[in-house]
Amino acid sequence: MNILKLLIASLLASQIFAAQGADITCLSSICSTGTCPKVPTVPAGLSWQNGSINGNCAINNCPANTSSGLVNASNPFCTSCPGPTVNGVAAVFVNIGFTGCVASTADCYARPAHTWTNSDCLACYGKSSQYTQVDKNGCQANPPGADVSCSAATCTTAGTCTAVPTVPAGLAWQNGANSGKCAITSCPASTSSGLTGASDLFCQSCPGTPNGSVQAVFANNAQTGCVASTATCGDSRTANTWTNADCLACYGNSTQYAKADKSGCQATALPSSSSSPSSSSTNSMIILSSVLFTISFFF
Numbered sequence: 001m002n003i004l005k006l007l008i009a010s011l012l013a014s015q016i017f018a019a020q021g022a023d024i025t026c027l028s029s030i031c032s033t034g035t036c037p038k039v040p041t042v043p044a045g046l047s048w049q050n051g052s053i054n055g056n057c058a059i060n061n062c063p064a065n066t067s068s069g070l071v072n073a074s075n076p077f078c079t080s081c082p083g084p085t086v087n088g089v090a091a092v093f094v095n096i097g098f099t100g101c102v103a104s105t106a107d108c109y110a111r112p113a114h115t116w117t118n119s120d121c122l123a124c125y126g127k128s129s130q131y132t133q134v135d136k137n138g139c140q141a142n143p144p145g146a147d148v149s150c151s152a153a154t155c156t157t158a159g160t161c162t163a164v165p166t167v168p169a170g171l172a173w174q175n176g177a178n179s180g181k182c183a184i185t186s187c188p189a190s191t192s193s194g195l196t197g198a199s200d201l202f203c204q205s206c207p208g209t210p211n212g213s214v215q216a217v218f219a220n221n222a223q224t225g226c227v228a229s230t231a232t233c234g235d236s237r238t239a240n241t242w243t244n245a246d247c248l249a250c251y252g253n254s255t256q257y258a259k260a261d262k263s264g265c266q267a268t269a270l271p272s273s274s275s276s277p278s279s280s281s282t283n284s285m286i287i288l289s290s291v292l293f294t295i296s297f298f299f
């Protein structure tokens with residue numbers, strides 16, 4: 001009976017108090033604040049004690065989950081008390097803000113130049129800055145644009161790439177991820193509408209919402225959005241290639257029908273198009289003949 005009580009008590013204890021942390025090395029084998037880095041101030045009660053290997057140090061009692069909710073955490077603390085592993089990456093680095101131990105592949109504060117990835121940005125900064133910059137040297141709120149080809153590799157020089165939209169403000173070209181290419185520094189959250197002065201080149205770097213498999217990489221006729229047309233909405237389009245879907249994408253619903261010779265778009269549908277199912281007389285003919293067919297069955 002006493003053994004049972006002891007067993008229950010130790011089970012309860014193991015639920016409340018997590019285990020001693022993993023070993024780290026401090027400045028000396030005397031494990032204390034002073035020789036070891038400061039412990040987080042939240043949660044309370046954390047301290048360094050002798051590690052499992054002689055001369056090493058470890059956190060006395062790791063909180064159950066160190067991924068968030070800490071104050072003044074550090075890399076050595078996170079090495080001793082990691083957060084949950086994500087996709088095989090151990091959570092041994094302190095995040096930006098010192099509030100959690102996160103699964104970044106390198107130090108959130110000091111890392112080799114140009115080594116940021118989207119997943120490391122999300123781990124270190126959270127959702128407010130989850131995209132790597134084009135040159136992978138930092139993180140930003142919005143995704144960078146895709147690489148495109150401008151007239152030269154001097155991407156920031158005015159005139160090299162087509163001028164950026166004037167709305168929203170703050171758009172700019174910079175050198176792309178690949179040598180010789182250019183990219184928009186930071187794409188607006190949506191480029192499907194609300195732009196002023198959009199171009200095909202801009203839409204290639206910051207596409208709008210695709211329509212099925214058709215990517216929205218062309219500026220609409222009003223240059224207000226990047227739309228899912230199968231070819232450019234502009235003058236350089238191959239002659240006589242307009243379709244109803246492209247007219248709708250490029251011109252909107254005021255001019256959504258391709259002309260008979262596909263040379264452009266117009267406001268009204270072509271007369272008596274055989275492919276159009278919208279004729280109500282055709283529908284009633286189908287219904288009538290089905291009814292007659294069904295009735296004829298019974299005689």
Ligand SMILES: *[C@@H]1O[C@H](CO)[C@@H](O)[C@H](O)[C@H]1NC(C)=O
Nearest residue numbers: 029030031049050051054055
């Ligand atoms: C911790 O380690 C130090 C140095 O190895 C040793 O002097 C000390 O007695 C140890 N303390 C405990 C509580 O084991």
Ligand SMILES: *[C@@H]1O[C@H](CO)[C@@H](O)[C@H](O)[C@H]1NC(C)=O
Nearest residue numbers: 064065066067068069083084
């Ligand atoms: C740790 O805490 C975070 C946020 O508080 C949560 O999303 C995650 O699921 C927790 N992980 C474990 C293993 O409990």
Ligand SMILES: *[C@@H]1O[C@H](CO)[C@@H](O)[C@H](O)[C@H]1NC(C)=O
Nearest residue numbers: 038041070071072073097098
């Ligand atoms: C602890 O964190 C607070 C703010 O969260 C900061 O002002 C302070 O400098 C930190 N202390 C140490 C020792 O890092």
Ligand SMILES: *[C@@H]1O[C@H](CO)[C@@H](O)[C@H](O)[C@H]1NC(C)=O
Nearest residue numbers: 211212228244245246248249
């Ligand atoms: C998406 O494509 C389909 C097929 O081409 C077309 O019928 C439809 O109008 C398109 N939708 C939009 C929103 O452009």
Ligand SMILES: *[C@@H]1O[C@H](CO)[C@@H](O)[C@H](O)[C@H]1NC(C)=O
Nearest residue numbers: 193248251252253254255256
């Ligand atoms: C055309 O589009 C506008 C907004 O883009 C919408 O308010 C209107 O209902 C549409 N008209 C038709 C006939 O679909």
